[in-house]
Amino acid sequence: MPGAVPGPLAGEDAIENAAQGGLFRDAARRLRANRAARASALILIALTVLVIVGPWLSPHAYDATDWDAISQPPTLAGQHYFGTDPLGRDLFSRTLVGGRISLLVGIAATLVSLLIGVTWGATAGYLGGRADHVMMRIVDILYALPFMFFVILLMVLFGRHLVLIFLAIGAINWLDMARIVRGQTLALKHREFVEAAEAMGASRRRVLRRHILPNLVGVVAVYATLTVPQVILVESFLSFLGLGVQEPMTSWGALVNEGAEQMESAPWMLIFPALFLSVTLFCFNFLGDGLRDALDPRSD
Amino acid sequence: MTLLGVEDIDVVYPGRSRKDMPVRAVDGVSLTVDAGQTLGIVGESGCGKSSLARALIGLAPLSRGEFRLGDSIVRAGERRWPRRLREEIQMVFQDPVSALDPRMPAWQIVAEPLAIHRPELNAGQRRERSMAMLDRVGLTADLAMRYPHQFSGGQCQRIAIARALVVEPRLLICDEAVSALDVSVQAQIVNLLAGLQDELDLAILFISHDLAVVHHLSQRVAVMYLGQVVESGTREQVYGLPAHPYTRALLAAIPDPARLELPAVLDGEVPSPTDPPGGCRFRTRCPHAIALCAKSPPPAVAVNGHHAACHRRDELTRPAPG
Amino acid sequence: MALLDVRDLSVTFSDHHGRRRVVDGLSYSLDAGGSLAIVGESGSGKTQSALALMGLCGPTADVGGSVRLDGRELLGLPWPALQQIRGQRIAMVFQDPMTSLNPYRRIGGQMTEMLTLRKGLSADAARTECLEMLEAVQIGDPSNRFTQFPHELSGGIRQRVMIAIALLGRPDLLVADEPTTALDVTVQAQILRLLADLRRAMGMATLLITHDLGLVAGLCDEVLVMYAGRPAEQGPVDDVFARSLHPYTRGLLHSVPRLGRDPGRAPPARLQAITGSPPAAGDAGPGCAFAPRCAYRFGPCDEKQPEFAAVAGSRRVACHLESPP
Structure with a gap:
């Protein structure tokens, strides 16, 4: 899971990794023992497989119009399991295809924000002093930059592209992550076990990698699993403004927006995408809680 | 034979803002510790005894003076420390629980100094030495896989002592190392330290506010007040005929x-x-x-x-x- | 009649791990103006036993037995009735004076509140009384202290303020839970002396909770040693220290290094330590909780808990041994 990746600083020395295996092996065992987390993980895996494989198996293409079935309610007979939209497009296919985009954006953007945010925050917090000051002012400046302005700027400069959406969202989200990680690091830095490591001559890099990062994992895991749903929602907002994915391509966010407009005449258009979206969000939250507990040796 | 010689050192913490006055926590302290002997440092909170200890392991700024251990010298303002010194001076902290990384099992905590100072050892050898050291402080092999929260305070302090001694230092600094322990456990750790000192010919700088414990463990004693040593001498002199x-x-x-x-x-x-x-x-x-x-x-x-x-x-x- | 009569007090915490009885079968009584020290290590249940007197163990605790103050049962009293007793009849001083004071309010406000809200005194009358009380706890320049914030005071002064606040209600019983643990040795000596003086001057009963046997002697007449939630030994302080009947008490007394009469002499090479560590509260097996660490352990120790029985004079001990070690 994204939360378990201890950032780019981790893992070069094979022996160190073998030693760290203890913590992560134990964590995996505890995670398996957590029923809510295990069920969530299974659901998420099933969902991922479904959105990848599903559209191929569906008899209708996501962008093909079925003139015999305009705004048709869900039915098994015409093989429009989730019904169709006012343009006669099969909602089942569209939900699965939209899921590809949403999950991809969610996970990729979260990974980007994790990678930058954890490295930045942990470094700033651990080094402290002037380095911390400069690094956190940069974060503040980026915060002040209007998000929409930033996205539009990217679009204007590079044209519309899915990768840009990841970048734009990731570039905003890592700021929060960096702040959270920095705060945690500051607290950890003054714990005696970190001082003990410094006193025995451990390099800063080693202290960061072996003591600070493993102790951050719990917070980071939870925040990452909260970021995934958040990013999915941001993407839908971008799509709504016409800055995200473009017709006929779609995402859960875009589908929910469309569905909301047709709520009274065609409720299925809201219900199914919203169901997929909420189940995903719930699963990520349960998984996040499970990860936090699993990564804490005290929870045995 | 003198092992540690501290020569007129100051520890000054800069104020956090311009309004804050700098704090001179240690002011012109000189002392010596003989090989294989214990120097006890007593004083109340704020007397600078912990700052002194922290300066000797590089956790507090050494603002003036110098100290030497064997052939290694550290002078005020030097950024780079002789690497040997990091090995030869080790410290045991006050709070046994927070001094251990909660996410490492005991054997790994003890093996960490080896990973830093004995790169020639492979993982298996490090583990072996760590287990042997744990055994020496009274923790059996079946406990080595446990995490700090599964140990009592006294056991945690044993792990901390094992971590400090695994690289065979010449000087062990104990900063209030038994103060946070239960009375009945404190005696065990005091005995353990005394036993290890005899076995390993270790010099100990034993810092405590508890005069009775210092009396029990130290051959020489220094009394600190507000950053200065007000009295020092043999245990018999300081306790028997206190001059200050x-x-x-x-x-x-x-x-x-x-x-x-x-x-x-x-x-x-x-x-x-x-x-x-x-x-x-x-x-x-x-x-x-x-x-x-x-x-x-x-x-x-x-x-x-x-x-x-x-x-x-x-x-x-x-x-x-x- | 005793001021405080505690009979078979038990405190049990239940959570998803199960039930843990942290205090079990504790009985003692304290006369008006009397003094008792409850001594124990971490996990001995000493603090919970004190909190139980005032109904402060928290919502997850199940408190059993009986606590009578002047014959009136305190356990099971509704919150408002307990509030009347807390502060007025029983007052408490805690270990860490910094966390017991509100860091954002001046000392004066925190002190007078007690009198204006509870006793309905006017602001002026409350102020006068508070200043008197600050003087009683030997704080110099009380009117100046009145306008200060807690962080501007030293640890010793803060603890004096806490004691002053506790005494404002003129309690019949002062419960002091590790009142000097956070303080320096010389300040600890000051606070001990102050508590002893106040006890004499105000005639209140004192219940001292501590882990340090050394503090007990000067301040209290009676001592009750607890181990793993149960009483181990009780009696007059000098008797217990001179001839302890329980192997645990004996072990505690021997494991503390002493300076003794001639501090110039060399100490013994090793302390007589008790092996092992105290069990977590509520972890005891069917036998005597101290048995795993006891040098005198024999047959019955592992099988059944010893009675906390009266022996010679006013002493009680919970040990299977016929005669003390």
Whole structure:
């Protein structure tokens, strides 16, 4: 899971990794023992497989119009399991295809924000002093930059592209992550076990990698699993403004927006995408809680 | 033979903002520790005893002076420390639980100094040595896989001691190492330290506010007050014939179950180290202070190697109330 | 009649791990103006036993037995009735004076509140009384202290303020839970002396909770040693210290290094330590909780808990041994 990746600083020395295996092996065992987390993980895996494989198996293409079935309610007979939209497009296919985009954006953007945010925050917090000051002012400046302005700027400069959406969202989200990680690091830095490591001559890099990062994992895991749903929602907002994915391509966010407009005449258009979206969000939250507990040796 | 020589050192913490005054936590302290011996440092909170210890392992700024251990010298302002020193001085901290990384099993905590200082060892050898060291401090192999929260305070302190000793240091600094432990466990750790010292020919700098424990463990004793050593000498000298009024007050304040009356009272509290009193720093609380005490700081005068910094040493020295 | 009569007090915490009895079968009584020290290590249940008197163990605790103050049962009293007793009849002083004071309010406000709200005094009358109380706890320049914030005071002064606040209600019983643990040795001596003086001057009963046997002697007449939630030994302080009947008490007394009469002499090479560590509260097996660490352990120790039985004079001990070690 994204939360378990201890950032780019981790893992070069094979022996160190073998030693760290203890913590992560134990964590995996505890995670398996957590029923809510295990069920969530299974659901998420099933969902991922479904959105990848599903559209191929569906008899209708996501962008093909079925003139015999305009705004048709869900039915098994015409093989429009989730019904169709006012343009006669099969909602089942569209939900699965939209899921590809949403999950991809969610996970990729979260990974980007994790990678930058954890490295930045942990470094700033651990080094402290002037380095911390400069690094956190940069974060503040980026915060002040209007998000929409930033996205539009990217679009204007590079044209519309899915990768840009990841970048734009990731570039905003890592700021929060960096702040959270920095705060945690500051607290950890003054714990005696970190001082003990410094006193025995451990390099800063080693202290960061072996003591600070493993102790951050719990917070980071939870925040990452909260970021995934958040990013999915941001993407839908971008799509709504016409800055995200473009017709006929779609995402859960875009589908929910469309569905909301047709709520009274065609409720299925809201219900199914919203169901997929909420189940995903719930699963990520349960998984996040499970990860936090699993990564804490005290929870045995 | 002198192992550690501390020469007139200061530890100054800069103020956090421009309004804050810098704090001179240690002010001109000199002391020596002989190989295989224990020097006890006693004093109340704010006397600088912890800052002194932290300066010796690089956790507090060494602002003036120098210290040497064997052939290695560290002078104030030097950024780079002789690498050997990081190995030869190890420390045991006060809080046994927070001094151990909660996400590492015991054997790995003890193996960490080896990973830093013995790169020639492979993972298996490190593990082996770590287990052997744990065994030596009284923790069996089946406990080595456990995490810190699964141990009692006393066991955690054993792990911390094992971590400190696994690289065979020449000097062990114990900063209030038994203060946070339960009474019945404290004695075990004190005995363990004494036993390991004999076995390993280890020098110990034993820092504590508890005069009775220091008395038990130390051959030599230094008493600190507001960043300065006010009295130092052999245990017999300092405890048997204390020459400084502060030492006498400390000794009288020890609660002792064998003594049914209340301990004697010294007025007031330790003044702030940001703005210590001029002259003799103890004069604001000293029952024997005279005009001279406010004027000039008393020099530390040695009689038979028994140093004491008091203007009225000669007229006041008498056997401690027993 | 005793001021405080505690009979068979038990405190049990239940959570998803199961039930843990942290205090079990504790009985003692304290006369008006009397003094008792409850001594124990971490996990001995000493603090919970004190909190239980005032109904402060928290919502997850199940408190059993009986606590009578002047014959009136305190356990099961509704919150408002307990509030009347807390502060007025029983007052408490805690270990850490910094966390017991509100850091954002001046000392004066925190002190007078007690009198204006509870006793309905006017602001002026409350102020006068508070200043008197500050003087009683030997704080110099009380009117100046009145306008200060807690962080501006030293640890010793803060603890004096806490004691002053506790005494404002003129309680019949002062419960002091490790009142000097956070303080320096010389300041600890001052606070001990102050508590002893106040006890004499105000005639209140004192219940001292501590881990330090050394503090007990000067301040209290009676001592009750607890181990793993149960009483181990009780009696007059000097008797217990001179001739302890329980191997645990004996072990505690021997494991503390002493300076003794001639501090100049060399100490013994090793302390007589008790092996092992105290069990977590509520972890005891069917036998005597101290048995795993006891040098005198024999047959019955592992099988059944010893009775906390009266022996010679006013002493009680919970040990299977016929005669003390």
